[in-house]
Amino acid sequence: MTDLSADLVQQKQKLRERLRFRRRHFAANLDGMAQLAAFRVLPAPLSELLADHAIVGAYAAWGDEPDILPMFASVAEAGALALPHHAARVETMDFRRWRPDEDLVKGPWGTQQPNGDSPLANPDLIFCPLIGFDRQGGRIGQGGGHYDRYFTAHPDALRIGIGWSVQEIDRAPRESTDIALDAILTEQEFILCGDRL
Template identity: 35%
Template sequence: MNAAKQAARSAAILRRDAARAMAAPDAMRRIADHFFRSVPLRPDAAIAGYVAIGSEADPAEILARASANGHVCGLPRVAQKAAPLAFLQWAPGDALAGGAHGTREPLANMPEVRPDIVLVPLLAFDRRGRRIGYGGGYYDRTLAKLRGNGGVVAVGIAFAAQAVDELPEEEFDARLDWIVTESGARAFAAAPSGV
C-alpha cells in the first residue's frame, strides 16, 4: 500500500470526523442547494448516490429532491470484490439491505441503473480534483469503466473542512469533475454541460 496515501487517509479520517461534528444543522440542505444550482443536470439524467456511513457527508437530500423531480436514482452494490460497483435503482422509502463493508444497498432484485452523475463519498479532496477514499478502489474502477463507456460526471460530496492542498495520486486514481460542500460547488475541469 502506498505509504503517502495511507498517511493522508489516516489524517483525513480525523479531519472528516471533526468536520461532521462541527457541521451546521443545515449543512446537508446547503450541499443539496449548491448541487442543484451548480452541477449541470439534464431532466432525464440518472443519478447514483450512496447511503452515508459514519461521518460521511450525506447525499440523501440530493437524492430525495432528484427523485421528486423525476430523476431515476440508484445506489451502489458491491457485486464482486475488486470489481466496479453496480448501481441498482432506488427511491426514498424503498427497502435497503445490508451490503459489503457495512454499507446499505437496494434489494438485489432491483433493476440496474447506468448513471450520468455519480455522487462520490470521500475522506479528503484537493484543489485539483483528487480524492482519497477508503482504499478499496471501488469508485476508481467504477468511474474508469463508466468514463470508458460514454462518460459520467463524478461529483464529490463533502464538508468544506475536508479540503487539503495536495493529495498523493497513483495512475489508476479517478479524479472528480466537481466537488460540492456546504460552502459551495466547484468544477475541477471543463465538466460536460447538461449531463
C-alpha cells in the same frame, strides 16, 4: 510493488487517518442548524445539470459522510436515482435504482445499498463520497478502488465528489489508477476541477 508505489500507498494511508479524524470531529461539532442545512438543496449549477442526465448516481451516507440523499428526493421519486451496490466483498461495484419507499440493506462492506433485485443502472452523473480532495480533482477514497474502477469502465459519466470543506488538502497523491473528479461539492462551495462541466 515498487518502492515508489509502496511509499505512495503508505502516504495515502496516513492522509486517510488524518482526514478521517478531521472529518469525524468536524461533523460531530456541527450545530443542529448547520447539520439540517448542509447538503439539503442543490446549488443552481447542479440543478440545471441534473436536468440533462437521465440517471443520477449518489450514495447512502456512512458514518460521518455528508448525507446527500435529501438533495435528490425528487430525482429518487421519479425513479432516476441509483446507488452503489456490491454483490459480495469483491472489487466490482455496480449501481442499482432506488426510490425512497424502498428499504436499503446492509452490504458486504457495511454500507447501506439497494436490494440485489433492484434494476441495474448506468448513471451518467455520479456524486461520490471521499476522504480527501484537492482543487485539481484529486480524490482520496476509502482505499478499495471501487469508484476508480467504475469510473474507468464508464469514462463518459461526470464525476462529482462530495465532502466537508475540512477534507480539502493541497495536493492528493495520485497513482496511475486514480481517476480525477470533474467537480467537488462541499457545504460551502461548488468547485469546478476540469473542463467537462
